[in-house]
Amino acid sequence: MSAPLLAVDRFSVAYGKVEAVRSVSLEVPAGSVVTVIGANGAGKTTLLNAMMGLLDQAGAISFEGHDLRGTRVEDRVAAGLVLVPERRELFGSLTVEDNLRLGSFRHRRHHQIGAELDKVYALFPRLRERHRQLAGTLSGGERQMLALGRALMSRPRLLMLDEPSLGLAPQIVRESFRIIADLHKSGVSILLIEQNARAALAIADHGYVMEHGEITLQGSAAELAQNPRVVESYLGLGSAR
Amino acid sequence: MIFWTLVVDGVVNGAIYALLAIGLVLVFVVTRVILLPQGVYMSFAALTLSQFQRGNVPGTAGLLLALGLAAFVIDLLRSRVTRAWLMRRVASDLALPAIMYALVTWLVPLRPNMAIQIVLTLALITPLGPYLYRLAFQPLEQASVLTLLIASVGVHIALTVLGLVFFGPEGFLANPLSSAHFEAAGIVISGQSAIMVAVSLVIMVLLWLLFDRTLIGKAMRAVAVNRVGARLVGIPISQAGEITFALASFIGAVSGVLIAPVSMVYYDTGFLIGLIGFVAAIIGGMGSYPLAVAGAIFVGLLQSFAAFWNSNYQQVVVFTTLIPILLLRSLRAPAVEEDE
Numbered sequence: 001m002s003a004p005l006l007a008v009d010r011f012s013v014a015y016g017k018v019e020a021v022r023s024v025s026l027e028v029p030a031g032s033v034v035t036v037i038g039a040n041g042a043g044k045t046t047l048l049n050a051m052m053g054l055l056d057q058a059g060a061i062s063f064e065g066h067d068l069r070g071t072r073v074e075d076r077v078a079a080g081l082v083l084v085p086e087r088r089e090l091f092g093s094l095t096v097e098d099n100l101r102l103g104s105f106r107h108r109r110h111h112q113i114g115a116e117l118d119k120v121y122a123l124f125p126r127l128r129e130r131h132r133q134l135a136g137t138l139s140g141g142e143r144q145m146l147a148l149g150r151a152l153m154s155r156p157r158l159l160m161l162d163e164p165s166l167g168l169a170p171q172i173v174r175e176s177f178r179i180i181a182d183l184h185k186s187g188v189s190i191l192l193i194e195q196n197a198r199a200a201l202a203i204a205d206h207g208y209v210m211e212h213g214e215i216t217l218q219g220s221a222a223e224l225a226q227n228p229r230v231v232e233s234y235l236g237l238g239s240a241r
Numbered sequence: 242m243i244f245w246t247l248v249v250d251g252v253v254n255g256a257i258y259a260l261l262a263i264g265l266v267l268v269f270v271v272t273r274v275i276l277l278p279q280g281v282y283m284s285f286a287a288l289t290l291s292q293f294q295r296g297n298v299p300g301t302a303g304l305l306l307a308l309g310l311a312a313f314v315i316d317l318l319r320s321r322v323t324r325a326w327l328m329r330r331v332a333s334d335l336a337l338p339a340i341m342y343a344l345v346t347w348l349v350p351l352r353p354n355m356a357i358q359i360v361l362t363l364a365l366i367t368p369l370g371p372y373l374y375r376l377a378f379q380p381l382e383q384a385s386v387l388t389l390l391i392a393s394v395g396v397h398i399a400l401t402v403l404g405l406v407f408f409g410p411e412g413f414l415a416n417p418l419s420s421a422h423f424e425a426a427g428i429v430i431s432g433q434s435a436i437m438v439a440v441s442l443v444i445m446v447l448l449w450l451l452f453d454r455t456l457i458g459k460a461m462r463a464v465a466v467n468r469v470g471a472r473l474v475g476i477p478i479s480q481a482g483e484i485t486f487a488l489a490s491f492i493g494a495v496s497g498v499l500i501a502p503v504s505m506v507y508y509d510t511g512f513l514i515g516l517i518g519f520v521a522a523i524i525g526g527m528g529s530y531p532l533a534v535a536g537a538i539f540v541g542l543l544q545s546f547a548a549f550w551n552s553n554y555q556q557v558v559v560f561t562t563l564i565p566i567l568l569l570r571s572l573r574a575p576a577v578e579e580d581e
Contacts, residue, residue, distance in 0.1 A: 054472065070321065077475030089470030091463045098459050106475040108456050154474060 003065070005030040005189050006051075006081070006158055011059035013043075013050040020046040022213045023059070028158060028191050033184050035192040035200040035221065037234055038210035044193045045086055047210070048162050052076060052083045063158070078106045080157030086166060088147040092136030096127055099135045099146055103153025113153075120149040123179065141172040148179065159183065160191045165199065177203060197234035201225045209234075245428050247545045253434045255541025256441035260496040261518025262525070262533040263448065264489040269527050270465035271485040274378055274389045277397040280515020282490045284404060286366045286497025287506040291413035293349050293358040300407025301365055302345045308372035309338035315376060334372075341365055355416070363494045370490025371483040378486075379479050397512070404508035412510070415501035437499045444495060445534065448488075461485060513556070517544070520563050526570060 004027040013021040021043045028034045036044050050057040053073040061068045063079055091099050100120060104113050121128035124145040130138065135146060144164060151159060161180065165173040173196070181203050184190055194200035201207055207224040209217035217229065224230050261279055268276040285301055292299035313334035320326060341364055348357065377396050381389055419432030452458040464471040464481040472478060493511075500506065500514070517540055524536025540559055547558035 052473065054469070072477070073472045074475040074477045077473070083473055085469065085473060087469075089467050089473060091466045091470055093466050094459060094462060101456060102460060102463050102471075102474050102476070105456065105460055150474065 003030070004028060005064060006191070007060075007062050008051060009060040011047070011050070011057060011061060013046050013055055013057050015046075020213055021050065024210070024213075024215050026208055026215065026218075028189055029206075031187070031189055032205040033180075033190045033192060033203055034206045034208070035194060035204040036208045036210050037194060037197040037200055037224075037230075039233075040195065042210045043213040044210055045162055046213075048083060048160050048191075048193060049085075051160065052081065074106070077154055080155060081160070082151045082154045082156035082158070083160045084147045084151045084162060084164065086162040088143050090135040090138075090143060090146055090150070092134065094135060095132055096135055096138070096146055097131040099150050100127070100131075100153050103150035104155075107155060116153060116155075120152055123152075123182075124149055140167055141169065141175075144168060144172070144176060148176075152183075156188055158189045158191060160193075162193050163195065164192070165194065165196050173199070197230070198225075201235075242427060243549070245426070247549055248542065249428060249430060249434065251542035251545035252538060253437050253541070254544060255538035256438045257496050257500055257514070258518045258521050258540055259534045259537035260441050260444060260492050260499075261515055262521035262537045263445065263530055264492040265515075265518055265522040266525065266527055266530060266533050267448075267492075268485055268489045269522075271461055272374070272378060272389075272482045273386050275386070275393055275519075275527075276486075276489060277393045277512075277515065278373070278400050279489060279493050279518065280511030280513070281397060281400045281404065282366055282369065282493025282511070283497040283500065283514060284506055284508060284511035285369070285400075286362050286494035287415065287501035287510075288404070288408045288413055288497075288508065289365055290358060290362045290498055290501045291415045291506070292408070293361065294415055296350055296352055298346050298349055299365075300403070301369075302342050304403060304407070305338040305365055305368060305372075306342050308369060308376065309334040312372045312375045319380075333368075337368060341368075355418070359498050362498055363491065366494035366497070367487060367491040370486035370488075370493075373490075374482050374486035375479075379482060382479065382482075401509055401512065408508050410508070412505035412507040413501075414505050417502040418499075433502055437503075440495065440499060444492060445530075448530075457484070517559060520559060520566075523563065523570075524566055 006028040008027070009025050011021060011024045012019060024047060026034070026036070036047070038044050046055065049055050051061060053068070053071060053076050063076070063081055066079065068076060068079070091102065094102070097117070100117055101113070104116065107113065121131075126142055127145055127149055130142065135143070138146060148164075164176050164180065168176065177199055180190060180192070184203070192200055192204060201221045201224055204221040207219065207221045208215050209224070209230060217224070217227065219227070225235065261283065264279050265276055268274055268279070289299045289301045313330055316330060316334075345361055345365065348361065373396055377392050378389060381392055417433050418436050421432030422429055423432070424430070452462055460471070460476045461481050461484065463474070464476060464478055468478060471481070497506075497511075504510070518537065521537035521540050522533045524539065525532030540562075543562060544555050544559050548555040
């Protein structure tokens with residue numbers, strides 16, 4: 001395994017006295033897709049938000065060998081750590097194009113932003129059609145595309161996706177996963193959090209299972225997909241959410 | 242004829258209220274602070290200008306030094322100190338106030354002309370905003386609107402008391418910006434009034450250009466509509482807050498310069514005028530600039546007619562209209578949800 005792009009070691013996050021994430025250690029090797037699967041409320045979103053710097057945290061986190069402890073969200077974004085949050089968090093009263101341009105806020109003094117915007121529009125032609133429309137008027141699928149597009153404008157080296165399939169029609173879910181796979185091919189490393197474990201394990205190289213704030217199982221995606229516990233809890237008929 | 246004179250009066254007053262209301266809305270949407278001291282910037286600027294015209298160095302020059310130093314020390318204690326950080330903060334917190342202080346003590350006794358006095362006033366009052374933000378509000382970034390309001394009350398009281406110390410209890414009137422008069426359709430309009438309305442319009446247009454045409458302005462709007470989203474694209478929230486507070490104190494200082502020649506300003510005058518600006522901002526639901534401006538003009542007209550009808554009741558009329566407006570808004574608008 002090559003040197004990890006992101007390494008998290010004995011990482012804990014607490015809301016007051018409640019520890020939502022307990023001593024989690026995980027790694028994302030450069031160029032890979034890693035997934036964290038687990039039930040609703042297992043602490044996956046909390047883990048991502050804390051890695052992004054949105055929540056106070058204890059434990060070590062490093063990105064490309066740089067210690068990220070105590071750094072602010074904007075520094076992590078500048079380093080290439082980019083999150084597409086579960087709630088998308090778009091700027092509803094700004095246009096689609098402004099949302100995308102703000103994605104490149106950290107790189108606003110560079111000149112290729114027009115070219116990057118074109119790349120995003122090529123990936124999501126729907127966004128080009130609607131570039132003057134307010135983000136708040138978009139449908140669920142379009143919002144997801146915009147959230148992804150905005151994240152790409154931030155030039156991610158590691159793209160963290162929180163439930164990209166949540167609340168989307170099956171066809172759009174398939175489309176999203178196709179785009180995630182494409183992004184991976186273009187060289188972006190991905191950390192994917194999903195309740196749709198089947199789809200997640202299908203595109204991931206490596207997987208972690210999170211339960212009650214702790215990592216209880218890990219392995220290659222193929223191994224996990226065969227693991228009886230995973231099959232029973234997350235892939236079996238019982239998990240048809 | 243008297244009707245139109247009252248209308249002109251109302252619009253001129255309304256222009257000042259509009260500036261204050263815009264400052265309040267701006268600060269509220271970006272930082273969720275209800276900035277009571279917005280009116281204090283106005284009295285400080287008006288009184289500072291009056292002191293310049295009397296050849297005195299006002300206490301606000303020393304205040305700038307003190308607040309700059311305090312902001313620097315506080316930040317030194319809680320930031321990760323890097324070389325770039327140190328360079329920037331030494332320039333903005335120590336060098337800038339020192340230069341302003343030196344300029345003021347050197348130039349003012351020489352009795353410079355009006356334009357220089359105004360520039361000095363604006364340059365002295367504007368940096369107070371960002372310093373106050375860093376001292377009082379940035380540490381409370383995650384706090385509720387109510388906590389921020391209480392902090393705002395505290396800052397307001399402190400500044401008002403300082404105003405009394407700096408300027409004493411007397412009121413001051415500055416020299417007019419223009420002594421021209423012209424007549425249109427039988428109504429006499431003073432050059433001063435025309436300047437007040439024109440400057441207010443220019444500021445509104447500049448703000449519109451900033452927020453509609455530049456990425457920095459859009460980033461500030463982004464902070465206002467979705468703070469989490471803004472942080473996720475790497476917009477530094479506290480810097481957005483600093484810029485917003487600078488804009489607000491600049492707008493407050495401009496309104497102070499505009500009002501100084503037409504109205505006797507005391508150390509606490511800003512509070513009342515600020516409250517009227519607040520009424521205008523509330524008419525706009527604390528979220529809409531055009532509605533806040535319309536509200537300000539409405540309040541200005543109301544006040545000018547009320548003053549003509551019975552001058553004892555002019556403030557009563559203005560603040561009483563707030564009740565039906567609040568009632569109406571509470572029925573129509575859904576409660577603005579707190580983030581998180």
